[in-house]
Amino acid sequence: MISTVMLWVTSFTGGTLVLTANLPMGVIANGSPTEFTASLAKSQNLFLSIAKQYKSDWQKTLLSINSFKSEVINRGLASNQNTSTPPPSTTLEAKETQFCASVPENIPAQPHLQNVTNFRQMTFTQVSVPKLDLSPPTVVRSLQGFFNVINNPVEPNGSYDYSPVLIVKRNSYNYEVWVNNSFFARVPDQITANALQKRLQQLVKSQAVQPTELKPGLVDGIPSLMIGNQLIFAIDKKLSNELSRSGDILAMEWTNNLRIALHAKPLTLVQGQMEMYGLQSSKRKLTGIASWYGGYFHGRLTANGERYDQDDLTVAHRSLPFNTFLKVTNLENKKSVIVRVNDRGPYISPRSLDLSRTAARCLGSEHTGLVTYQAVILQQNAPQMTLKPSQPKTEDMAHSKGELLVSNF
Incomplete structure (x- = not known):
């Protein structure tokens, strides 16, 4: 009997110990309601503190991951700055030959970018890649x-x-x-x-x-x-x-x-001008200072009776015969153009040639105004081309030999 009672007491004590081992420390052996409530509040505060700590650590982890992604992307952009090529453009842009184009007088200076990595790198907060349809039919149609x-x-x-x-x-x-x-x-x-x-x-x-x-x-x-x-x-x-x-x-x-x-x-x-006008060089040369004249005289009569056109390749000289061709070279930049004498002037010393506006553009002297030049007098070495052959009489045979009959293609 006594042994049975002792066995029962031992079992009860062991069960109690096992039960209390799984309870929070604030609940074990605190019998009064006030102390039990305080213990619960203390446990709740401890739980919230641990949760906040976990939240802070998780935020730091996410920030590190985003920073790592941003650094990897920035490094990729920097490494590919010299090898990346723009996507092909399907816009039709006319790439045409253009002689003697107008140039702005003041061209704004453009910043010279030697190294793109000198600039502040961009920070990416989110990267999204569109889903591409790479099925064979789609690729074939796109190509x-x-x-x-x-x-x-x-x-x-x-x-x-x-x-x-x-x-x-x-x-x-x-x-x-x-x-x-x-x-x-x-x-x-x-x-x-x-x-x-x-x-x-x-x-x-x-x-x-x-x-x-x-x-x-x-x-x-x-x-x-x-x-x-x-x-x-x-x-x-x-x-x-x-x-x-x-x-x-x-x-x-x-x-x-x-x-x-x-x-x-x-x-x-x-x-092109030598071919167009049928010209060849001579040994006669001129040197001096050339100016140009334009808008105020545009449309007025020249000395040979033509209307002055500032867009034609013409020149004024004091004494050269009209329709004389000159190959004029700008001695400062070595640009050349062929012009035809159709007017008289200039009358301001020491200038000796007065170019049309377009001729000045060809020589790069539109904005400088005056330029030192060298000019070669050219001679015609080809007959005049015509689609309308004349029926010459005997006295006009010499003139007719100066014509070349051309045909339509």
Whole structure:
């Protein structure tokens, strides 16, 4: 009996110890309600303190992860700054040959960026990568569309044309003609664009065409595009006025654009002028100071009876015969241009040449005003080209030998 009682007491004591071992310390052996409530409040405060500590640690961990991501991204951008290439653009931009273009008088200085990493790096708080559809059909369609746009200039409506000579309409007064996906010319109306397209299609399809024979010329005094002794297209005064450009310069620019489209080396400005006017150098040279005159005299009569056009390549001299051609070189920058004497002047010493505005642009002296020059007097060594052969009488035979009959291409 006694042993049974002792066994029961021992079991009760062990069970109590096991139960209290799993309770919070503030609950064990505190019998009064007040002390029990205080113990619970103390335990709650301890629990909240631990939770706040965990929250602070977790926030620090997240901040470290974001900082690590930002550092990795910034390092990637810095390492790829010299090797990254911009995405291909499908916008058609005309890259055209242009002689004697207007240059702003004051060009704002641009900051020179030697190293992009000198700037403050960007901080990224969130990076999202769009999901790409890389299925084979999608990739094939994308590549087909990309190469169609690159290889075939199109009108803004999105229609495709695979002709070697294309017309791109920018607006009602701006039509571009492209040859073999290379810019050729800009014209102000659809009729002129269609005429150019028709003539150039014949040229491109011809098996006998040699691109190196492309040259500018004067046919009946009109600036023209030539292939050998055949006329491709003439730029009359009306067209050059609508484009506000010298017809002579337009003929040389369009010739070069066509040579580039047909994979031939372009001509320099002086080479084009020598071909156009049929000139050769002589041993007679001039030196001195050249000025230029422009807007105030534009449209007025010159000494030889012409209307002065500041966009033509002309010059005034006190005594040289009218229609004398001079190759004028700016001794400061070595730029050259060929001009034709059609006026008298200048009458302010020590100036000896008065250039047109466009001629001054070609020499780079539009803004400086005065420039030291050297000029070579040129001589004509080729007959005048014409589409309208004269029927000479016996006394006009000498004059007729100075004409070269050309034909339409």
